[in-house]
Structures are given as C-alpha cells and as structure tokens.
Amino acid sequence: MAEITKSYESREVEKKWYAAWQGARAFAGRPDTGKEPYAIVIPPPNVTGILTMGHVLNNTLQDILVRRARLEGHAALWLPGTDHAGIATQTVVERELRKQKKTRRDLGREKFLEKVWEWRHEKGGIILEQLRRLGASCDWDRTQFTMDPHYSRAVLTVFADLFRKGHIYRGKRMVNWCPVSQTALSDEEVIMKPVNGTIYRVRYELVEQPGRYVEVKTTRPETIPGDVAIAVHPDDPRYLGLIGKKVRRPLGPPAEIPLIPDAAVDREFGTGALKITPAHDKADFEIGGRHKLPAIDVLKADGTLNELAGAELAGLDRFAGRKKAAELLRASGALVAEEAYANNVGYSERADVPIEPRLTWQWWLRYPRVEEAKSAVRDGYIRFYPQRWGKVYLHWLENIQDWCISRQLWWGHRIPVWYRKGLDKEALNETDLRDPTKVHVSLEGPLDPENWIQEDDVLDTWASSWLWPFATMGWPDEAAMQKAGYDYFYPTSTLVTGPDIIFFWVARMIMAGLEFTRTGEPIERRIPFRNVYFTGIIRDQQGRKMSKSLGNSPDPLDLIDKYGADGLRFGIVSIAPQGQDIRFQEDRIESGKNFCNKLWNASRFRQMSGEAGDNSSLSGILARLEPGKFDADDHAILDRMLATTREVDRCFGEFEFSAAVQSLYGFFWNDFCDWYVEVSKSKLQNPETKANCLAIQDLVLRQTLLLLHPFIPFITEELWSLLGYGTPGKFIADALLENASQIATASHVRGVALDRDAVAAVEKLKAFISQARALKADHNLASRRDVRFFVTTGEVEWRVLAANLAKLTRMAGAVEISRRDKVEGAPAAVTPLGTLYLDLASTVDAGAERARLSKELEQLTKHIASTEARLSNEAFVSKAPPAVLEGARKQLADQKAKHAELERLLRALG
C-alpha cells in the first residue's frame, strides 16, 4: 500500500482517476434488468458556452445524484450533450465574419452553414471538456447534439406530426421582432425593462374645424406616419361629439384619419385619446382589426424607418427617427408638451435591444397536452423541489399562448415545408395550407423538388430541446431506441435545472413527453422525468446575478486549480440550500478544500497508526471488531456514524444536498477527528485496545468515504485505494453503500450490541474536558502540560472517570487527574461528573475567582427562575406532555444541584 503523503495534491490525483474511470468505461449507462434504472439527462449547455458557476452547481448536483445511485446499486446513466443554440451560435459566427468585413448574406445560406459547422467542430463543446475537470461522470460515448442527424430527424418528425394533427399553423400576426438578429422571438425571449424616456403630447387638427385639436400622448412619435385612427372610449364625455370626425395626421405623408370609439381605451390615461398604429403595437393591432383599419408598417426589418414614414424620416434608425419626429412636430407646432416618462419596454434577451412589435407571417404551435401537463404536476406524477415552483408552472399553463416557433435564421432545423412554385406565400389561407398540391410537409421533401420551394425559416431552438429526454435515447427510431435503452431508462429520474427556464424548457418537455412517447400508455410512463430539482441562482456578494457583462463571476477552472475539483464541489454544495439563491463566497470554497485536507490527514493518521488486517470489505472489518473491549467512545462513534448515515439517506430523499454535506462535515470533523481520533491516541498505545480501535477507525473511515464519494469523488477514490478498502481493478463506485440498518444488523451478528446511552456518557466526558481546558485557559496555563486536577465526586461518577482516565488526562493536557474528598482554595468548575479543581501551586486570586464563579451563578439563577416559573404554572403542569414535564423537572434538579455546589465553592473562597 502506498504511503499517504503529507499533503493532498488534487491536480495529479484528479487527472489520474478521471483517466482511469474513462478507461474502464465506469460511467457507461447500461440497462441491467437485475438493477433499478436511474437516469438523468443533462440540461444541454449552449454549444458556444463556457463553464460558469451556475453550471458548476447544476452539474455537481447531477453528478452527486448519479454517483450516489451507482453506490446504491442502480444502473445509472447520465446523458450529456449540447444545444445548437440558434441565435447565440449564429451571432458568434457572424461576428467572426464581420471581422473579415463580410455578412452571412455575402456567403449565402449553404456556405454560411458550412462555416458554422466548422466553428462547431473546432470550438464548440469546450464546456463538455470543462465538465470533465469538475469530475462529471457522464456517459460521454452517448454525447448528443441537437443538430445531429438522428436528433434532427426527431425534430422534423415532431413538426410534421403536429402539422398533420392541426397543432401547427401559419399566420400573419404581431410578433416580437428583434431588429438586430432580424428574427421573430417567442414571448419568453422578451424581458421587460424599465426605461427612462420621454412622453410626447401631440395635437391632431380636426379636418372640419380648423384650429380645434385632439391631443394624444405617445412615447413613439416616429410611428405617427403609421397612425390610422384616433381612438377614444365610447362613453367619454369629452369626445362625444367628435366620434366619426376626421383629424389630420401631423407627421408623414398627409392623411385624414377617423376618430373611433373603442372600449379598450383607458379614459384615465393621458388625454383619454389613443393613437392607433396597428403595425407597431399589439393592442393597436387588435383595435385596428375590430374597426377594419389597415396597418401601415413604417419600419424595415432592421429597425430603420421606411419611405412610408415620409421623406424626412425614411432611412433613419428608429431612435434617431424618434428625435427627428419630435423636432418636426415641434417645428410644425403639433408638439404641445414633452415630459420625462418611465415605462417598461420589452427587450430582446439575446441582443439586449428593444424589440419591435411587428406584423409578419410566422409558424405557430398550439401546445398539445396542456391539460395533461397540468395534471402531471398537480397530481404528483412529477414532483417539483421546492414544491412552490409548481404554482408558477400551473399559472403559466393556465394562461398559455400559442408558441411562435419559426425563426428567420439559418442555423437551426429548417422547417420541412415546401411551397408549390408560383404560389403567393403571403396569400395562403388555412385551407391552402392543408392542400397537398400547394403545400408539402415531410421529412424527405417532395418527389419533384424542381417544382417546389422550401420554407426559409428554421425552428426555435427550444422546439428541438423540448424533445431532449427521449430524442437523446433514439426516438423515434425503434432500432436506435433499443440500442439506447429507451425502454429501460425512460422516464428519467430527476431533472436538475434553474427555475429561469421553467417555461422555456421544463414545461415544454413535459408536454412533448406526454404527446410523443408511449402513446396510449398511462401518464406515469409518458412523463419525461419524475422529479425536478430547481437550483438557486448564484449571485455575487452584493446580491447581483453573476454575468459575463458584469465580470463578477470567478472562472471555475481557476477555482479548481486553487482548491481542487473536490474542494469546489464541496464548497458550492455546502452554500446551496434548497430553493434559495446563493450568495457566492470564495472562502466557502476554501473551506471545502480544508475539509478535503482534513479527510486526507485523518486517513494519514489511520495509516500511520498500524497495519490493518482485512480491510477489503465491510465484513472483513466487522470481523476485526472486539465488542468485549468497546468503551463509551467506541459505542458513541458508531452510533453517530449510523445516525449520520441515516441523515444523509434522508437528505437524498428530500434533495437536501447542503444539509447532507453539513451533517457529514460535522460528524467527520467534530465527532471523529476532534474527539474519537484524539481519544484513540491513548487507546492505540495500549496493546489491549489497539486492534479494536483500528477496526473502528476503518469502519468509520470506510463508511465516511462511501457517503462522501458522490460529493468529492476524486479524493475519496484515492483514499479508498490507499487505505486498502477496495480490491485491485475495482473502484469505490463498485462497492455497495450499506444503509444504517444493514450495518447495524451486520454488526449485531458480530456481537456488537450498541449502547445507546454511550452518546450521553461521552457528552459528559466532553463537558468535563472542556471545563478542564477552560480552567487552564482562565489561569493562563493552557500551554502547560504538567498541571494536576482534583475531583470531588460521587462513587458512580468516579467510576466513569476512572474508566476513561488515561484518555482524559491526555485530552485535558494534564499530568494527573485524581480524586479527593475535599479540596480548598483551588479554582474550580462544576461539571456533570463532579467538581473539578485546578491544582494551583501559586496562591489563587480569590477576587478573580469569586467574580468568575459569581457570574456563572448569576446566569444559573436566572435559568432556575425561569424553569421554576414554568413548573409552578399549573396550566403547564396539567397540559404539557409527560416527557416534557419530566425533562423540566430533571433540569431543575440538575440546575439546583449545580447551584448549591457553586454556592459552596464561593463560601469556601471566603
């Protein structure tokens, strides 16, 4: 067995074991009918992505789940991959082209796509390499990409199927248009931002009554040339006589437009009169439609004004146009007033510019399985953690709008629709769309392609990633599904993702799963996953979201270099409570590293303490236990080990990862290292107790490594091997993690009858030691190891002390602890095992001593008063449960005994 070195070198160990795992295909997800399946599909990062702290948290949690599943004996699969991320990727490649002063249109569609593929092969998927550094145990042989041929087939199959079922249609509607990317966006890709702008009060002159005006307030004067009416509320007395009259449009080509009544107008807002610009506002479009008014589009696709806006505005960008429009209005006297105004403006999430409501032809999807998707979560087939996200999910589904699935991009799945040559696309109605002589929809395309023209648009990226849980497992190809183990692994177990994509992705995957998998079978077979764990969002210390633009996110790879992958994993999990956002603090990552160091050194101590005996299996270690030689510490550490095992079990059941980590941390550091290892030091010097003590250490270390392995896989694998717990050619993950009752049963068979009072006994010993150390510290003797203690105590207590005397003397840093009948004039402390005196050769400062004891007495008196008050409350005595009552009585008795002893000590001081 190799020696455990003085310090843990994460870099080499991580490299070594990751290569070993991959070489042995330890992460392969293989269906095994003798085992329970456990599957996770990764939320596919953008192929352009690089690892962020969010990814670190998210993927660490997935790795923890899948590694734990392996230890529990499941056939586990973690399926990785990337998303083609339409806009993001196309933008990256276009940016590169721009450096060569080219646009994608210069290249043409085919050449441009070649460039994107080139880019993807060279630079895409860096993030998957980075995940390996983190220790992610994905089945890399199965890596998926949403533009892979078989995945694309799944996407197009779904399109054709939904088209055939009538869920997909083409329509000219108001969409969110991004003038930078020059494509339509779904509602989910638009984020509202408060913007400080200007609102303009503009007057429109009545045609029949020159000199009389109707005033409106608008934030967008540049769209006035697109006005087709002024609307007022039908019951608004201010405008009663004016409805039906005409006003002159104050900007753009001269026109007379009517005043129309419409109940959608808010009388309270502005002047109560609203300019109607159907081409540039959703509400206006609806009002225009009701009154059969035309829509005049004054903008081009790139957001510049066109000739319909008039000669002065044409060619200007919309923001420059706004200024110019205000100037023109001012010059003509139509601008009555302008004031600062804060309103909410929709921004393109990707390009970060205001979106333009724009009337265009797009493909739309009426979502399938909406009701069933609600039921899946409402009725508990799918569980959300934390549960409250279920409400957000249901609210979205209640108010669901059709999904605009077409994008005016090139990078993506081109919509499998062909139009008969010579047809006017714009004029196609619903009937034409379903007429196969006019419109062809299929994966293969028409047999006579020369007579058809394919749709230019591609599908929204999310219209491919919503199929992720089953398209990654071969769907819809039977042979591929067979090979991937679809029947075995679907539905997957748990999805780990951020709540920010609950609509984009989670809800849509549920609907897709319900619609496309296992038609006719019950809902629990068709859902894509059984649990969804929503992580928190990682924020910086000021509480801001971590983002590239703010530059407030540390590079995870730097953190790995600095603290090790295990340190990073342990740290990030320990600060990520369920369902709450996380304020990132690097010192928590550092403490993750420190924990690894502690684990390393405790193992080192174990190795240095003596040769093992059979360490290679649980039963081997159990056989080395000598139950007859157990003392209270042996009982207590095993009891705490089982309790921790149970607690970690519970945490996995509830997805409480940080609680699991904290429990393991406390157990290992405090119970094992600070106490058991310390008491071991005297037990190991005694040949009588040495072997049993080593066996107990092995039992605890072995179980701790197993429990910790999902969280910190590298160091646990290394120690597992160095301590000889494994067998050659096997990994720690090949072992089976026994639960608390299995271990208890197995120990029982070996004659170990765990003493449940031992924990309480050890607590008393700990209190005793603590008081002894405090006495020394109070008298500036903490560094001295030649001090003597005396104890005055009863027979029973002394027997406990005597049985542990060697350990206690060492732990207290004393040369001797002995019993006396009476001690006078020495500093003293009242412990649960008797009164402890520090043997001070020098004279005691009676004043200081009195102050110290008086302070303690004073506090104790307060506690006694409150306990007495409770016990003298008749209502408490009659209504509290007996256990609580008895506890209070015992507490009072203890407090009073201690009180009496303190008083006696004070009297003795004189």
Next chain:
RNA sequence: GGACCUUUAGCUCAGUUGGUUAGAGCGUUUCCUUGACAUGGAAAAGGUCACUGGUUCGAGUCCAGUAAGGUCCACCA
C-alpha cells in the same frame, strides 16, 4: 395590478411536525507548532430571531397585519 420568496451573531446561512440555556462556517480576541492536519488544535466574546398583534401551558417555528429587500407573471399608449 397578481403570485412567490427573504428578514436569526460583524458576514454568509442552518434551525426537520411548537418543548431544556437558539446553532454552524468565516471573521474577531487569547493561548498552543504536543508525532495526522497551522489547510490545524484549545478557550472565549458576540443574537430582545425585522416590527405589531393573535392562537397556545409554551412561538425563531403556527395565524393575521405592517415594514424593508428580492424574484417571476401581466402591463396604459
């Protein structure tokens, strides 16, 4: 406007169905390089649990309200 979350030690957070004197890590003070670990050990200081009411024998915990901060959805030009 609607929904949700948060408020506990200087900082970041635990606190599981209401029950002894409210915990951890970091930070702070003092002491310690003793053969696993100074990435460490020991001792200590530090909290009227945001506020106001209510329920209860008993409230950090349950209920109502208030305040502050945050998130999501909808959105009036």
